[in-house]
Amino acid sequence: MIDYITAHYDDLAKAALEHLQIVLVTLAISLVAAACLTIICSYSSKITKFTLGLFSMVYSIPSLALFALLIPLTGLGKTTAITVLVIYNQYLLLQNFLAGLDEVDQSIVEAAAGMGMTPVEVLVKIKLPLSKGAFIAGIRIAMVATVSIATIAASINAGGLGTILFDGLRTMNSAKIFWGSLLSALLAVFIDWLLGFAERIWK
Amino acid sequence: MARAIEFQNVTKTFRGSSQNAVNHVSFTIEEGEFITILGSSGCGKTTLLKMVNRLYEPDNGKIFLFGEDISAVDVVQLRRRIGYVIQQIGLFPHMTVGSNIAMVPNLLKWEKEKTNARVDQLLTMIGLEPVEYKNRYPAQLSGGQQQRVGLARALAADPKIMLMDEPFGAIDSITRLRLQDELLALHRGMKKTFLFVTHDIEEAFKLGTKVIIMNEGNILQFDTPERIISHPADEFVTSLVNSAKAKEEFWEKFK
Numbered sequence: 001m002i003d004y005i006t007a008h009y010d011d012l013a014k015a016a017l018e019h020l021q022i023v024l025v026t027l028a029i030s031l032v033a034a035a036c037l038t039i040i041c042s043y044s045s046k047i048t049k050f051t052l053g054l055f056s057m058v059y060s061i062p063s064l065a066l067f068a069l070l071i072p073l074t075g076l077g078k079t080t081a082i083t084v085l086v087i088y089n090q091y092l093l094l095q096n097f098l099a100g101l102d103e104v105d106q107s108i109v110e111a112a113a114g115m116g117m118t119p120v121e122v123l124v125k126i127k128l129p130l131s132k133g134a135f136i137a138g139i140r141i142a143m144v145a146t147v148s149i150a151t152i153a154a155s156i157n158a159g160g161l162g163t164i165l166f167d168g169l170r171t172m173n174s175a176k177i178f179w180g181s182l183l184s185a186l187l188a189v190f191i192d193w194l195l196g197f198a199e200r201i202w203k
Numbered sequence: 204m205a206r207a208i209e210f211q212n213v214t215k216t217f218r219g220s221s222q223n224a225v226n227h228v229s230f231t232i233e234e235g236e237f238i239t240i241l242g243s244s245g246c247g248k249t250t251l252l253k254m255v256n257r258l259y260e261p262d263n264g265k266i267f268l269f270g271e272d273i274s275a276v277d278v279v280q281l282r283r284r285i286g287y288v289i290q291q292i293g294l295f296p297h298m299t300v301g302s303n304i305a306m307v308p309n310l311l312k313w314e315k316e317k318t319n320a321r322v323d324q325l326l327t328m329i330g331l332e333p334v335e336y337k338n339r340y341p342a343q344l345s346g347g348q349q350q351r352v353g354l355a356r357a358l359a360a361d362p363k364i365m366l367m368d369e370p371f372g373a374i375d376s377i378t379r380l381r382l383q384d385e386l387l388a389l390h391r392g393m394k395k396t397f398l399f400v401t402h403d404i405e406e407a408f409k410l411g412t413k414v415i416i417m418n419e420g421n422i423l424q425f426d427t428p429e430r431i432i433s434h435p436a437d438e439f440v441t442s443l444v445n446s447a448k449a450k451e452e453f454w455e456k457f458k
Contacts, residue, residue, distance in 0.1 A: 111293025114256055114366075115307055115357070116282035129297045 004175035012164065016183050019160035022078060022150045023191070026085040027143060033086060034093035041098060042123060048098060055091035063088070063149050067156045081158035085146050092142040100134025101127050132202055140195040147188040151180075161187070205269060207364060207396040208232040208255065213264035215250055224250045226420035227264070232413075234269075234363070237390050237397040239411035241404060241443075247420040248400045252366050255398065256285045268364065283307055286357030286365040286395075290372040292349050294341040300326070300352050301337035307360040325355040329385075347378035354386070367399045371406070383410060404447045408432075416440055 005012065041048040058066070066084045074080040104127050112126045113119075128135075154162025161184040168176025208231070215225040225247045232238050240248040253259045254266060257278050266273050273281055294303050301322050308318040323333040329351040341349055350370060357365060371379045387410060390397055401407050407414050408428040416424045416431070416439075424436035435441040 105291075105293075107289060107291035107293045108295060110258070111287070111289055112295070114258055114282060114287040114289070116279050116284075116310060118279050121310070126295060130295075 001175050001178055005179060012179055012183065015159070015161045015164050015180075016187065019147070019150060019162075019184065019187060022081060022085070022153065022158060022160055023143065023146050023187075026082050026089065026146050026150070027139075029082065030086045030089035030093060030142065030146075031139070034090055034097060037090065037094055038097045038101070039123070041094070042101065042119075052091075052094060052098070055087070055094060058087055059091040063152050064155065067153065071156065076157045078153075078158045080156055081150065081153035084153070085149060088149060089142040089146060092145060093138050096134050096138025096141065097131070100131030100138070103134065104130045133199065136195060136199040136202065140192055140199070143191045143195060144188045147184060147191060151184050205234040206231050206267070207234040207236070207269060208398065209267040209270075210251075211265045211267070213251075213254065213261045213266060215247075215254060215259060215261050223247075223420045225254070225261070228420075228422055229264075230415065230422060230425055232396060232398070234396050235394050237387075237399065237410055237412045238415060239399045239401055239407040239413075240415045240417060241401060241407035242417035243402055246417045248402075248415075248417050249368055251417070252368055252398060252400050255364070255366055256282050256287055283311055283360065284362055284364070286360075286362040288350075288353050288357045288365070288367045288370045290369040292341075292353040292370075294349055294353060294356070296341050299338050299340060300331075300344070301333075303341065303352060304356045304359050306356060311360055313360075321359060325358060328389075329355050345378075346374050347382060350374060350382060351385075354389075363395060365395055365397045367397065369400055369402070372401075379406075386410065404443060408447075416443065 037051060041051055061069075063084060066087070067080060070080045070083060074083055101123075108126060108130070109122060112122045117125065150158070150160055151162035151165060154160055154166050161180050163180075164176050165180030165184070168174065168178075168180055210228050210230050213225060213228045214223050216223050228251065240251060242248045250259055254261050255268070255273075257273060260274075268281075268285075294300075295306070298306075304322045304325055305318045308321060313321075322337065326333040326336055331348060331351065336344075336348075341352070344352065353370065357367075371382055374382065383406060397410075399407075399410055401410075408431075411428060413425065413427050414431055415422055416436075418439050424431055424440050426434075426436075431440060432444055435444055
């Protein structure tokens with residue numbers, strides 16, 4: 001085990017960085033998309049129901065199947081991987097974001113509207129700051145899920161720590177399996193810890 | 204005297220309800236009056252109040268503020284001209300007391316110095332030392348102090364009309380009496396029109412220059428407290444007045 005890491009630390013570091021890159025790009029795109037969807041959903045409960053229903057349906061599709069479904073459109077590689085991860089994240093983020101906005105005390109919202117705030121002002125000045133906690137909680141869940149699903153994306157040549165893991169499985173190399181799994185688990189724990197820290201600061 | 208608020212045959216029905224929440228109501232309020240709306244829960248008093256700042260839209264009839272049909276005014280602009288205080292206070296917990304009070308002036312894009320001066324002036328008026336309280340958060344205040352801040356926030360942009368929806372409902376009786384006295388003194392010192400909803404008959408008769416008594420969506424009587432007590436309009440009002448008198452007799456026993 002130790003021999004493997006001394007001989008191949010550059011491969012492992014490269015895979016880990018690649019993994020992190022996929023996760024961060026996914027995070028950036030997911031947040032923009034989820035923010036837009038949240039704003040659209042805040043206008044009507046019908047749209048909310050439809051959107052959440054749609055994404056929960058897609059969320060229930062196994063990741064390998066979703067990768068396979070997208071290959072004809074976006075081909076093998078990172079683009080497909082990130083697309084799938086972003087779609088999965090929408091369910092996790094949207095659900096948490098909307099729940100957070102919903103939990104804001106109705107009397108505060110009424111006071112804000114009653115004193116002459118526009119719906120956008122109510123959202124930006126009152127609802128968003130008061131649901132920060134739920135937002136970060138949603139991001140935490142989505143990020144940990146992204147780290148683990150991104151491992152599977154190695155099966156469609158997206159790179160990352162999954163490459164090492166799948167290599168190990170194919171060649172029955174237990175060192176590769178061990179380090180691939182351990183590093184992706186550590187990455188998930190690290191990101192979770194980082195966001196947990198952010199959650200405490202911003203609360 | 205100018206007509207501050209005028210309702211013309213206003214009706215409001217909520218979906219799924221066979222009864223009108225507010226039923227063909229007409230009345231006129233002169234500028235500078237303190238009107239209390241008295242009734243039990245579900246009588247339509249809060250609905251009536253919320254139609255003035257268009258949180259609810261009437262199904263029928265028209266409402267005028269200083270002769271202007273409010274359905275023709277931009278709703279956001281309308282609300283910024285009206286002070287609004289609710290029972291749960293609704294202070295913004297993530298903003299300081301100062302920022303809460305400065306909210307409407309900021310929405311109206313007042314200059315910073317003007318807003319700051321106004322915040323200090325209002326805090327002084329409600330008996331909270333500006334230097335000490337301005338940067339506190341609502342959670343660091345007592346219930347009575349929070350409601351005072353709610354009042355100051357509603358007064359910030361100097362609105363001509365103040366709407367208050369059971370503002371002292373959740374406050375202990377000692378603080379409540381003090382806040383009532385403060386509100387009366389405040390009203391005497393300014394030429395503002397108050398519309399104050401309550402289910403407490405003593406509060407209604409103590410504060411109101413005139414009282415609107417409502418039941419099941421209808422206005423039963425709209426008159427001065429003295430006239431209502433001497434000439435109750437119908438049986439419901441009579442029983443209401445009697446219930447207050449019975450309460451008084453209850454306390455007499457302990458003397």
